[in-house]
Amino acid sequence: MSEKHLVCQGATCKCNFGTTPDTLKVKTQSKRYINDKDGKKKLTATHKDIGKTFEKNTFGNCSKMNNNPCQAVVTEWSGYYEKITIEDNKGHVLLEDSKATCPVGAKDCIEIIDHGQVCEVTAQNLKNADPNVLAELCPFFDFLAEEDENVHDEYYVSL
Incomplete structure (x- = not known):
């Protein structure tokens, strides 16, 4: 099995039917950080991060809505890692190949294009x-x- 990165706040996502990416914002917990030595920026994302969970809540124009503005809403995540559960929200951590479903688009139409972790050399x-x-x-x-x-x-x- 190849290694996969865990996803954190700041991850970049895109929709197969949208024109621009948006940035994931973790709203379901506020204590569990990864890849952040100071524990202030990179909250761990879980499959409980649903609803309007992006910074702009739009992926630009949506081809499923005749190129009208997208209203990004996540109804569910798939492909998360079930062996790690965050106590605060009982959520399983997202992996870089996890996908989200939008009610307008289709199942798994939102994908993660950058997991959000960065290298901090100390x-x-x-x-x-x-x-x-x-x-x-x-x-x-x-x-x-x-x-x-x-x-x-x-x-x-x-x-």
Whole structure:
């Protein structure tokens, strides 16, 4: 089985019948964060996030409605991960290949095109990384492990 990312607030979704994407907004819980070291932005999305759960609540013009403005409403999600349940809303987490149903469009007409997680490199990541691997990934930088008492074992980048 290949790895799949969990979906969080900020994920980009699109409808097969719409003209523009919209951004997922988690409204069913406010405590469970992923991919957010400060725990302030990336709420975990679940199959309970239904209704008007997007920032703009529109995917542009809807071809099913003669190109009139879309009124994005999710009635259900499919393809979620049933082995993880968020206690706050009893919802199962969404995966990057989960799909949503709109009453105007069709079953599974809304898909996730970006799961919303982003890479946040911190000083701790650099401290835990192998300097040889960093040198291979970034050959223009010299990653040196300083053992000076004033430096506190941090890695420095020198040009």
